Amino acid sequence: xxxxxxxxxxxxxxxxxxxxxxxxxxxxxxxxxxxxxxxxxxxxxxxxxxxxxxxxxxxxxxxxxxxxxxxxxxxxxxxxxxxxxxxxxxxxxxxxxxxxxxxxxxxxxxxxxxxxxxxxxxxxxxxxxxxxxxxxxxxxxxxxxxxxxxxxxxxxxxxxxxxxxxxxxxxxxxxxxxxxxxxxxxxxxxxxxxxxxxxx
Amino acid sequence: xxxxxxxxxxxxxxxxxxxxxxxxxxxxxxxxxxxxxxxxxxxxxxxxxxxxxxxxxxxxxxxxxxxxxxxxxxxxxxxxxxxxxxxxxxxxxxxxxxxxxxxxxxxxxxxxxxxxxxxxxxxxxxxxxxxxxxxxxxxxxxxxxxxxxxxxxxxxxxxxxxxxxxxxxxxxxxxxxxxxxxxxxxxxxxxxxxxxxxxxxxxxxxxxxxxxxxxxxxxxxxxxxxxxxxxxxxxxxxxxxxxxxxxxxxxxxxxxxxxxxxxxxxxxxxxxxxxxxxxxxxxxxxxxxxxxxxxxxxxxxxxxxxxxxxxxxxxxxxxxxxxxxxxxxxxxxxxxxxxxxxxxxxxxxxxxxxxxxxxxxxxxxxxxxxxxxxxxxxxxxxxxx
Numbered sequence: 154x155x156x157x158x159x160x161x162x163x164x165x166x167x168x169x170x171x172x173x174x175x176x177x178x179x180x181x182x183x184x185x186x187x188x189x190x191x192x193x194x195x196x197x198x199x200x201x202x203x204x205x206x207x208x209x210x211x212x213x214x215x216x217x218x219x220x221x222x223x224x225x226x227x228x229x230x231x232x233x234x235x236x237x238x239x240x241x242x243x244x245x246x247x248x249x250x251x252x253x254x255x256x257x258x259x260x261x262x263x264x265x266x267x268x269x270x271x272x273x274x275x276x277x278x279x280x281x282x283x284x285x286x287x288x289x290x291x292x293x294x295x296x297x298x299x300x301x302x303x304x305x306x307x308x309x310x311x312x313x314x315x316x317x318x319x320x321x322x323x324x325x326x327x328x329x330x331x332x333x334x335x336x337x338x339x340x341x342x343x344x345x346x347x348x349x350x351x352x353x
Numbered sequence: 354x355x356x357x358x359x360x361x362x363x364x365x366x367x368x369x370x371x372x373x374x375x376x377x378x379x380x381x382x383x384x385x386x387x388x389x390x391x392x393x394x395x396x397x398x399x400x401x402x403x404x405x406x407x408x409x410x411x412x413x414x415x416x417x418x419x420x421x422x423x424x425x426x427x428x429x430x431x432x433x434x435x436x437x438x439x440x441x442x443x444x445x446x447x448x449x450x451x452x453x454x455x456x457x458x459x460x461x462x463x464x465x466x467x468x469x470x471x472x473x474x475x476x477x478x479x480x481x482x483x484x485x486x487x488x489x490x491x492x493x494x495x496x497x498x499x500x501x502x503x504x505x506x507x508x509x510x511x512x513x514x515x516x517x518x519x520x521x522x523x524x525x526x527x528x529x530x531x532x533x534x535x536x537x538x539x540x541x542x543x544x545x546x547x548x549x550x551x552x553x554x555x556x557x558x559x560x561x562x563x564x565x566x567x568x569x570x571x572x573x574x575x576x577x578x579x580x581x582x583x584x585x586x587x588x589x590x591x592x593x594x595x596x597x598x599x600x601x602x603x604x605x606x607x608x609x610x611x612x613x614x615x616x617x618x619x620x621x622x623x624x625x626x627x628x629x630x631x632x633x634x635x636x637x638x639x640x641x642x643x644x645x646x647x648x649x650x651x652x653x654x655x656x657x658x659x660x661x662x663x664x665x666x667x668x669x670x671x672x673x674x675x676x677x678x679x680x681x682x683x684x685x686x687x688x689x690x691x692x693x694x695x696x697x698x699x700x701x702x703x704x705x706x707x708x709x710x711x712x713x714x715x716x717x718x719x720x721x722x723x724x725x726x727x728x729x730x731x732x733x734x735x736x737x738x
Contacts, residue, residue, distance in 0.1 A: 190385070195382065195385065195386070198381075198382070198385050199378065199382070202377075202378055202381055203374075203378075206374050206377060206378075207370060207374065210367055210370060210373055210374070210377075211365055211366065211367045211370075214367035214368070215365065215367075220367060220368045220369060220373070221593050223367060223373075224373040224376065224377060227373075227377065228376075228377040228380055228381065231377065231381045232380070232381060232384050235381065235384055235385055236384075293361070294361050294362060294365050295365075309362065313359055313362035313363055314362065314363070314365065341358050341359070344358040344361065344362065345358045348358060348361065
């Protein structure tokens, strides 16, 4: 990690401690970080990246279920965001803007993979070991959502990982609001069923 | 709806989050630094702060403890004393590059020629032709850019010539590996479910056998006969490779993944497995097949053999490496600094850098983009790198 990255981490640690409550300043707004990045501040860009990367990567992974692809998708989304940063409307929130890029790219990737599977010849590869997430119930979350289509998973990821409103999801994925709600309900039902099975 | 289910979703964690974040930041930072170099307008406060910053930097660099700082600064934004233009290559041969502004060649005397609006390119074994791809087009052009044949296929990428005769060209098209004869005839699919990794022909005799290695979407390495389609051998799914390279004599296949280099015999036996000294993003086998050059962590270029590596160039944002045909020089592509750096790795170490690479491979129409290195032509067996 670069020295700037270390300072970003140190700042977040200080905020959580007793000392931090006395000394730490509130984190800078994303608008301020974007302004800084546009003015050439690598530290501001890094702060922006560290703030939004984890959820972007998790959302991509939840949709594609492939960590290498998820890493590429989230990375490409950030690169696209940087390329367009000077055209970004700063009245909008950065997170949803980035999340839309991630979700749409992840859906495209998952669709392309499905198409490849359909045309695979008889000598297709045996299933590779699954990518294993590390959170306490992450494996169960992944398994519960595996039965859903990428489009369904995208709705879930946008709502509960990226904290979009249903209206924002509908606009991002160009879906009717009712479809968004039904997909959310179906995804949560699947997850709930899986968690109940675990509890037995 | 269960609050528990929502909580599990919020608490969800993907695999290797820290590693993924670190690798992505290296790439994003490099792209940002490159972008910054193209932004002409600078805020006035930076001008005001600049003298003070210069004093602080000077104090750091001149202090005894400042050696590492000085090294860092030297390599943060490229090599000092870089030539302002590519006046000549330090070794014989010709370079092939491609990118947003088309495919280009650079001759030993530094002259450059645009081959056309192609986004990818690959030398034929003796540099007589170039296989080029862009969008839904695959073509063979001569070094003047004249199209000899052209083929329309969906989303074509990564064309590669059979070595040493160039009688076949393999390429990817929407997850399918395809093969076409060198005159543009006989195009056929060879395998589906293929990963986006350039295939590699095993060097052989002029008339074959045409054996081709590729990576499946599940991370297996497979070697097939390019004409009959018969699978000769394959590996179990493993770390996802990003590069395949045969040794010039065709006896070893190098499989590079981010943290591991594996070599296989021509018959498919695993002969070595080396843990790399960091996350590799690019690698190239020397023309004699004895040394491996790697870009590690986006921060340095290392060269080694048998698992022992030494650094030949530190530099934030270095991207790719290519060997000269004689194996004495490495060309390091450094987009963050808008430079190419030639590093002599045989005999007395030496560095020659060239700046303003994006400008030199631009036709003036498109926005400046740093070109991708496609090869340094030609060894007896084919283009290096």
